[in-house]
Amino acid sequence: MAYNLESSFQQASDLIHDFTCSPCKDDGLNNEAHFFCDECKKYYCNNCVQLHNKLFRTHSVLGRQDVSKWVGYAGLSPIEKCDKHGDKKLELLCEDHDELCCPICVSLTHRMCQSIKHIPDLSKGLKTQIDFKKLPADVDTITTRLQGITKKRTHNKQSLKDSGKKILAEIKSLRKKVIEKFDDIEKKTKDILENQLHEADDFLQDDIDKCTKLTDKLKTYLNTIQSQQDDNISYIAYKKCKDKMSDAESLLQELSTKPDTSLTFQADPRFEQCLSGLNALGKIITFPSKDMLNKFDISHVFKIKARSQYIVKMPSDKKMCGINGICKLPGGEILITDYNNTNLKLLNSQYQVTATCDLPAKPNHLCHIAGYEAAVTLDDKSVHYITVAGSTLTVSRKMTFPHDCIGISHHNGNLYVGSWTAIYQYTMSGQLVKKIYEDNSASGTVNAFTVSRDGTKIYIPASSHNKLITIDTSGNILSTLLDPDINWPYSVCVSDRGHTFVCSNCSKTVTQVDKDGKHKLATVAIWKGGLRNPSSIWFDNPTSNLIVGGCQNELSVFALE
Known part of the structure; x- marks a missing residue:
């Protein structure tokens, strides 16, 4: 099977085949393959297969009747395979969409596009281009930044656990010094900690609930649109779905830059001196505080x-x-x-x-x-x-x-x-x-x-x-x-x-x-x-x-x- 393509690509290659003869391709020719050798892992046209069969009489050659088996032996590296169409080879670039394509992609999705280019034409001289030469450095920069964020977030997770352990250790250390009064004060301190954790959890759960609610709404409207036969109901669901998508974009923008929530413990230095007047072992601080979060609010007015x-x-x-x-x-x-x-x-x-x-x-x-x-x-x-x-x-x-x-x-x-x-x-x-x-x-x-x-x-x-x-x-x-x-x-x-x-x-x-x-x-x-x-x-x-x-x-x- 072959697909006719438009414009400049026709000048480079009139036909794009599902499978191109490997020897012909090496010679700069574009002939459709009708055979595949399981041992050579190469494709052959009617002419080239005759020479192959003379040289390699014991090789197993598959014809078009076994084309379904070719895919499994296509010999394509994973990077060459089209994600949308199985093991079809990526051979083209749609410049209108800046998207890599296989012949089926072009036939089904990009047939109206103005500029379809053949990858072999685009790859000529690639390794001499400035963008190609600097790609390793660019990738290294990006991966370094990604690894930095990953390391930071991982450290934040561990620091929360460490903070919890440290708080408990500090509480136990103080308890040894004031054992008589400790039971009552420890209970009050843990209550404060629990309340702070609950408040922080509610704060995070509120964001989760907002996201979940919008997700459910969007799915409901989409299901209605896809299953409803009544055009009026479909239109109403469509409009509501668009409104909720706008709400979702706003919510994503609002939530994407919120900093992580953390807990720390600050012991009161006057504890031993004024134990009788205390209601808690210390102060538990949540970061960021509500006041700090105001800065990140979209309605915050800067000075x-x-x-x-x-x-x-x-x-x-x-x-x-x-x-x-x-x-x-x-x-x-x-x-x-x-x-x-x-x-x-x-x-x-x-x-x-x-x-x-x-x-x-x-x-x-x-x-x-x-x-x-x-x-x-x-x-x-x-x-x-x-x-x-x-x-x-x-x-x-x-x-x-x-x-x-x-x-x-x-x-x-x-x-x-x-x-x-x-x-x-x-x-x-x-x-x-x-x-x-x-x-x-x-x-x-x-x-x-x-x-x-x-x-x-x-x-x-x-x-x-x-x-x-x-x-x-x-x-x-x-x-x-x-x-x-x-x-x-x-x-x-x-x-x-x-x-x-x-x-x-x-x-x-x-x-x-x-x-x-x-x-x-x-x-x-x-x-x-x-x-x-x-x-x-x-x-x-x-x-x-x-x-x-x-x-x-x-x-x-x-x-x-």
């Missing part, structure tokens, strides 16, 4: 605790810096665009410039893609992918578009690129998916926008109209926010928890808005606090630092609480 400034102008820079884009990398490094000096700058975790990269045109906004890769928009209607390796910045690839490239954001394999008046969705290879939004009522209705962490919303600083506009990924306007402190909004950033911040150039402010973009929660920073024409902003989740740049030689870092 400035401290402010620092860091010089980012280099001796080679001929002009005052114009920082239009900021993003942080997994290792703590920070990338910034310098529009005025036409370069990118790499900063370490102490905000010191460690490397620069000159660009062919003035850079605007940038976004983190994955690992140590970022994408930056340039004034020449292009997007450059930047790879960071140590203290080296490299342009790994670039794409040119038929429109201006100002704002940029990435989510789940989709690249969102904005001109001054529109937002477009592209694949990572630069194929247009759709135009999401457009407003031609002024020359600057779309600036440095960002996509929410759950991928459901896009926050747009509509500079010309002094508005923050929130849309969904279909382009529907969800909310519009007008406020005196939002004057020529330039850039937006969102924390992992969904806290949203807008920096405005003319009002010289940073404002915090609610996750729906409907209300201003607070004006976090103002001109008197050190802001001068801010045009870029980044919220650093681990430190709760707000990093702000603009037309100045310093980067302002606000420690929030």
